[in-house]
Amino acid sequence: MLSRRLTDLAQADRFQLLVSAVKDYAIYLLDSEGRVATWNIGAQLFKGYTADEIVGRHFSTFYTDEDRAAGLPERALHTAATNGRFESEGWRVRKDGTRFWTHVVIDPVIEDGEVIGYAKITRDVSEQRAADRALYESEQRFRLLVQGVKDYAIYMLDPEGNITNWNAGAEAIKGYAADEIIGRHFSLFYTPEDREAGAPARALATALREGKFSGEAQRVRKDGERFWASVLIDPIHDETGKLLGFAKVTRDISEKRRAEEELERSREALVQAQKMEAIGRLTGGVAHDFNNLLTVIRASADFLRRPNVPEEKRTRYVEAIAETAERAATLTGQLLAFARRQPLQPEVFDVCTRLRGLHRIIGSMIGSSVTIQNDLPETEHLVEADPTQFDTAILNMVINARDAMPRGGTIRIGARIVGGVPAVRGHAAASGAFVAVDISDDGTGMSPETLQKIFEPFFTTKPVDKGTGLGLSQVYGFAKQSRGEIDVASQLDVGTTFTLYLPSAAGQVTTVPASAAQLADVSNIPRRRVLLVEDNEGVGKFAAGLLKELGQAVTWVGDGQAALKALNNDAEGFDLVFTDVVMPGINGLELAQLIQQQRPGLQIVLTSGYSHVIAEQGAQGFPLVRKPYSIDGLLAILASGRDESQSSAKRQAAER
Incomplete structure (x- = not known):
C-alpha cells in the first residue's frame, strides 16, 4: 500500500x-x-x-x-x-x-x-x-615529547631503512642535524665490519620476523668516534597489515659499559688478590708442616752420622725417619686430593660393607666418650671409587665429628640412595643415581662464616698443633675427583651433618687383589731384568740401587726415547719396565702404551707422586705405584711381575 x-x-x-x-x-x-x-x-x-x-x-x-x-x-x-x-x-x-x-x-x-x-x-x-582536535593535540604533544628527549635517539625508518624523521636526542648522540641525515640509510651508523657482515639487514629482518629487535653493539658518530649503543627496532604496520616502516630507539651506554668493564677489572683484581692470599696460605701451611717433618728427618740423620750409635738408638732414629716419610707422603696425598690431582685407583665396592669394615678402626680412634651409631641398610649400595681414599675421607669426617664433641656424644653413620645432588656452594645440581653417606654429630656446630671456609686447605678451628686443616680438604678433593659432591649442614650448639655423594655403580664388586704386604712376603723372588725409566737423577740412582740390592739386573735410562731405544737394541733383554709418569718428551703413560703395542707380553709398572695425566685419565689399566715407594713396594712389583710371567708361561704352554 x-x-x-x-x-x-x-x-x-x-x-x-x-x-x-x-x-x-x-x-x-x-x-x-x-x-x-x-x-x-x-x-x-x-x-x-x-x-x-x-x-x-x-x-x-x-x-x-x-x-x-x-x-x-x-x-x-x-x-x-x-x-x-x-x-x-x-x-x-x-x-x-x-x-x-x-x-x-x-x-x-x-x-x-x-x-x-x-x-x-x-x-x-x-x-x-x-576527536580530530584531540588526536592532533596528542600528536603534537607526542611530537614535542619525542623532539624534547635528548638521552635517546628516537627516529623513524621507511620500509627500506631510510631515515624519515629525527629527534634532538638523535642529533645529540649521533652528531647529525636532521637536514644532514633524513633520507639516508640507517646503516650509516654501523661500523664497517658490521655493515660488511650484513648486521643492518639482519636487524630489520629480525624485527619483522619476531616483532622486535634489541641488542647492544658499537655504533659510529658523525665524527667517526665509536660508542656503545643499546638499540630497539619495532616494525610499524597500518590497520591492513601493510609495513609502513620502523621505529628505532638508540641509547648511548658507553659510560655504562666503561663502568661495567671497570667493575670487572676490579673483580678480577680482587679474585687475583684472593688467589694470591690462598696461595700464600697454602704455601705457608705446606712450609710449616714440611719443616716440622724435615726437622725430625734431619735430626735423626744427624744422630745416625755420629760414630758408635747404640743399636737401640739407631733403630729408633731409623724408625723416626721412616714414620716421618710416611707422614710427608700422607701430607702430599692430602694436598693432591684437595687439588683433585690424586691418582685414584677406582673399584666397584659396596659402601655399606666398607663402612661396616671401618667400624673397629673408628671405634679405636674416637675414644670411649663417643658412641657410634650405624644406620646401614642390608641392600648393596654400589659405587665406583678409590676405596682407600673413601676410607680416608670417612675417617677424616669422623675425626672432625669427634673433635666437635669434647664432652662426648654420638656419631651417626648412614647410607642411602638418592635421585640427585642438590646445588652446593654455587655448583649446579646434578641428577642421576647417587649414594649419599651421612655422618652426623651432636657437637658444637659451626657458624655460617666457618662453613664457608671448612674445605679450604690449612683452614682449621683447632688449636695449634692439633690439626693440619687438610682432612676436610681431602674429602672435598676426593668427592670432586670421583664425580661426586660433599655437602654440610650445621647449627651452633646443635650439631653438624656431612653428606658425601658418590655416583651409583652397576655391576659386581671388584675382586680385591692381594695387598702389597702379602705380595712382599713371597719368598725366593727370581732375578729379573728391569728397565728403569726415571728422569730425576737422585731418584733414579736410589731406585736402581734398591733394585740391585734386591738382586735384580737393572738398566736405568733417563727418558722415554732412551727406553724405546734400549728395547729396540735388546728386544728380549727385559722382563719388566718400571717407568715414572712425569718426564720430558714422551710421558710414562704414553711410553707404556707404545710398549704394549710393540711388545704385548712385557710387564709394565707406572710410578708417580703426581701427574695431571694420571689424575685426569687414570692409569689406563697399568699397575701404578705411588711415590714415595718403599722396599716392600718394590718387592710387590717384582712379585707381581713374577706372577704375570708365570701366567704368561702357562698360556704359552697351553697354546703349544
Whole structure:
C-alpha cells in the first residue's frame, strides 16, 4: 500500500518526502536573498528551530556574531553563485545560543541561467572535530615529547631503512642535524665490519620476523668516534597489515659499559688478590708442616752420622725417619686430593660393607666418650671409587665429628640412595643415581662464616698443633675427583651433618687383589731384568740401587726415547719396565702404551707422586705405584711381575 502511494506521488513530492525524513543532515533551500524557504527534520534537530520559527528568516541567523560582522554569509552565497559551490567548516549557533562545529555545502539553484536560490546541506561534526582536535593535540604533544628527549635517539625508518624523521636526542648522540641525515640509510651508523657482515639487514629482518629487535653493539658518530649503543627496532604496520616502516630507539651506554668493564677489572683484581692470599696460605701451611717433618728427618740423620750409635738408638732414629716419610707422603696425598690431582685407583665396592669394615678402626680412634651409631641398610649400595681414599675421607669426617664433641656424644653413620645432588656452594645440581653417606654429630656446630671456609686447605678451628686443616680438604678433593659432591649442614650448639655423594655403580664388586704386604712376603723372588725409566737423577740412582740390592739386573735410562731405544737394541733383554709418569718428551703413560703395542707380553709398572695425566685419565689399566715407594713396594712389583710371567708361561704352554 505504501509503495503504491509513493509511486503515485509526483517526482517533486517524492523528493520533498525524502528530504523531510533525513535526520542526520540539515537540508533546506534559501531564496536568492538567502532567506530560508524550506526546513527538514534534520535542520530542526541540529539548530533547534521549527519550520514555523525559521522559514522566511535569513540564514545568517545561524552564524556567529563575528562571522556576520566579517560578512561571511554574503561571501558564502557569492562564492556559490560564482564558483558553482561553496564548502567549508566553521562554528554555527543553535536557537539556544550554543555553538557547534558544522560542515557546510551550498549549491546554487539555477533556472534559465539565473540563480533563483540555494540548496544548503549542513552536518553537525562537533564530535568528529573534537576527536580530530584531540588526536592532533596528542600528536603534537607526542611530537614535542619525542623532539624534547635528548638521552635517546628516537627516529623513524621507511620500509627500506631510510631515515624519515629525527629527534634532538638523535642529533645529540649521533652528531647529525636532521637536514644532514633524513633520507639516508640507517646503516650509516654501523661500523664497517658490521655493515660488511650484513648486521643492518639482519636487524630489520629480525624485527619483522619476531616483532622486535634489541641488542647492544658499537655504533659510529658523525665524527667517526665509536660508542656503545643499546638499540630497539619495532616494525610499524597500518590497520591492513601493510609495513609502513620502523621505529628505532638508540641509547648511548658507553659510560655504562666503561663502568661495567671497570667493575670487572676490579673483580678480577680482587679474585687475583684472593688467589694470591690462598696461595700464600697454602704455601705457608705446606712450609710449616714440611719443616716440622724435615726437622725430625734431619735430626735423626744427624744422630745416625755420629760414630758408635747404640743399636737401640739407631733403630729408633731409623724408625723416626721412616714414620716421618710416611707422614710427608700422607701430607702430599692430602694436598693432591684437595687439588683433585690424586691418582685414584677406582673399584666397584659396596659402601655399606666398607663402612661396616671401618667400624673397629673408628671405634679405636674416637675414644670411649663417643658412641657410634650405624644406620646401614642390608641392600648393596654400589659405587665406583678409590676405596682407600673413601676410607680416608670417612675417617677424616669422623675425626672432625669427634673433635666437635669434647664432652662426648654420638656419631651417626648412614647410607642411602638418592635421585640427585642438590646445588652446593654455587655448583649446579646434578641428577642421576647417587649414594649419599651421612655422618652426623651432636657437637658444637659451626657458624655460617666457618662453613664457608671448612674445605679450604690449612683452614682449621683447632688449636695449634692439633690439626693440619687438610682432612676436610681431602674429602672435598676426593668427592670432586670421583664425580661426586660433599655437602654440610650445621647449627651452633646443635650439631653438624656431612653428606658425601658418590655416583651409583652397576655391576659386581671388584675382586680385591692381594695387598702389597702379602705380595712382599713371597719368598725366593727370581732375578729379573728391569728397565728403569726415571728422569730425576737422585731418584733414579736410589731406585736402581734398591733394585740391585734386591738382586735384580737393572738398566736405568733417563727418558722415554732412551727406553724405546734400549728395547729396540735388546728386544728380549727385559722382563719388566718400571717407568715414572712425569718426564720430558714422551710421558710414562704414553711410553707404556707404545710398549704394549710393540711388545704385548712385557710387564709394565707406572710410578708417580703426581701427574695431571694420571689424575685426569687414570692409569689406563697399568699397575701404578705411588711415590714415595718403599722396599716392600718394590718387592710387590717384582712379585707381581713374577706372577704375570708365570701366567704368561702357562698360556704359552697351553697354546703349544
